[in-house]
Amino acid sequence: MKPQVVLSLEQALTLTYATLRFVHLGWRVIRVEQTPVSGRKSKGDPNRYIGRQVAGEDRHSYFVAPNLGKEAIAIDLKQAEGQALLKHLIKELQVDVFCTNTLPARHKQLGIDYETLCKQKEDLVWCCISAMGLAYPDVPGYDPVMQALCGYMDITGHADGPPLQCGPPLVDLKAGDEAFIQIILALMERNETGKGKQIDISMAQVAVSWLHTFLPMLDMGSPPSELKRSGNEHRQFIPVNAYQTKDGFIYMAIGSDAQWSRFVKQPLFAPLDEERFTTNEGRRKDKTELHKSIEAITQQHPSDKIAKVLAEAGIPHSPITPIENVPNLPFVSSNALRTTTPDGRAVRLPPPAVETDYLRQIKGTLPFAPAYGEHTDTILKEVGLSPPEIASLRERGIVA
Template sequence: MKPRTIISLEQALSLPYATLRFAHLGWRVIRIEAFTAEDGGLQGDPNRYVGSMVADSDRRSYFIAPNVGKESVALNLKQKEGRDVLHRLIKSLDADVFCCNTLPSRYKGLGIDYPTLKDIKPDIIWAGISAMGPDYPGVPGYDPVVQAMAGYMDLTGSADGAPTLMGVPVVDLKAGDEVYAAVCLALAERAETGEGAEINVSMLQAAASWQLTTLPLLDFGAQPAEMSRSGNEHRKFVPTNAYPTTDGYVFVAIGNDGQWKRLCDLAPFAGLARPERMTNEGRGRDREAIQAEIWALTRTLGTSELVEMLRQATVPHAPILTIPQVQALPALADRLTTTITPEGKRVRLQPKAIDRQGDAFHFAFPPRYGEHTGSVLADAGYTAADQASLRASAIIPT
């Protein structure tokens, strides 16, 4: 399959993550970043300026991982001439996909709404991410806000503690994955019909779609405890928890009665076995006592000792690893993607979601703000004189 071209007006994390997945496929990803001739503000994606300095002032640590393998064009879309440039890029570069994650209320004014771009390129696939979709065009949204709105925080944390954010920006990443999947589907459909598509991803709706273990319970007469914070315990399966050892913690997840029996067959845990605990329903009624008993048992064992014991019994478990330990896992170490800083330092990044035969693992370092403005415009037929005129008109940076 020939590499595709994606033009994306992107910032923050949700959409850059989506287009990263296309960059992983070897597709051309051109990020459009805002440009203004006004003084006093940082230009482009705000995430460029978050974290420790890696290469220069606009390529800091938080910006690196989602933006490898991409090109950057700085463009003033508030001016008609800038919008005309974008439209020419889409047409001249035969862009397959246009993406954006700005407020829907701004689409038309920036010349990026689907009807406008469809007139320019009828088979364009258009994808937008926003907090609550086009029905709520003025509502801004970031991952933590939507975690709160979608009930994630009410489900995370200790039962007697405060609502808590999840440790990974799951809503941003979920929305990005929805764009990735929907664009791939739209491309497959376009191959059959020749038609483009409009894709609107609501972060709220995408997040709520993962509430399949809670939202449906409302119509089943569930008790509040079935839909509220439970710490590290599972609300349905018992026992599940992070248990202390002499030198750390091990997470154990008993998902069926056979696993419970195998746990109880282990000598240190033999005392857990009682007839009334043979089923998960029975264990649910004795939840507090079981948790206390296992807690007391595991804290006398070393992490490696407990892990080996559970491994031999085929009981689902894992030591709770630090991020450096995750990076070193044999199952991941050879699958990490990489990039090279301008100074020549090799940087290990997260793995791709899946392996595909022949795909690359090494990607170009993220671009400076507007780094490829000239080369991309040249690809679209803009001469040196044309670009000089655009710079004089404050449509692209000098």
């Protein structure tokens, strides 16, 4: 597929992550932000001001990674002239995709609803990410709230502890991935039909769509207690858990009776070779005792010795890698993307989920995240506005 043009009224994480995936394909992504609000110190996307200050006042650390390689323009869509300018951009830039994660109740007010924008370009692919979809236009939502609503917090944490949110913002990222996939599919359909499409992404629905190993089991004999918080252990496969060693922790996962058989054939774990443990159901029945018995062994030896034994048995295992050491893992460092701050500091980035031709061409180095309104003048000149016209729009607060 040839590179497309994406215009995205975006903020926070879920949509900025989705459009970053288009940057990885070499597509042009222009992020639209609101013009300054009277009485408010910060301008544009609130995420610009989260984390450590990196470049100027409007590029803090939390904002940088999801916004690499993008252009930035600021338009006041509360004014009719700003809405007309947005339509002009869609027409003149031949925009293929328009995205937004603005509260759906505000779409018509801002002139960004599908019905309005598709009149400017009939084959426009339009995508919205919101808390609960267009059917619930007034419902706001952030990732941890969706985790709470959709049961994630009820199944995360230790059995005797409070509900916890997951470490990474899984719902934000899942919704972003879904937007990316659905937009790609819509563009493929457009190649066949010549028609655009409206895509409605509900963060809540995509979150619940991942609960395949929970919800159906309620109707197949599993009591709710069997699906609740269970700390580091797997609810069904036994033993899968983190075990203390002499110098830390090691995580191991035995996912079949064949793996168990190999495990207990190792002299170190031979004392666990009992008939009652030969099947997963048997191990599950006495899992508390089994976990304690395994840890009684692992506590007596350093992690590297336990890892060697598990490797010999072909058992999946890993140390608990501190987050600061993840960039140094060989498979990460060899595929990591990079950027450079305006003052010359190198920044390591996560590798892409899958390497793309474009990322290979640019050798994995992406331009730094844009400053607020950094490309406003350049883009407006591109669509035919003269310097006096642009100056007039600025003076009247239509652009920034």
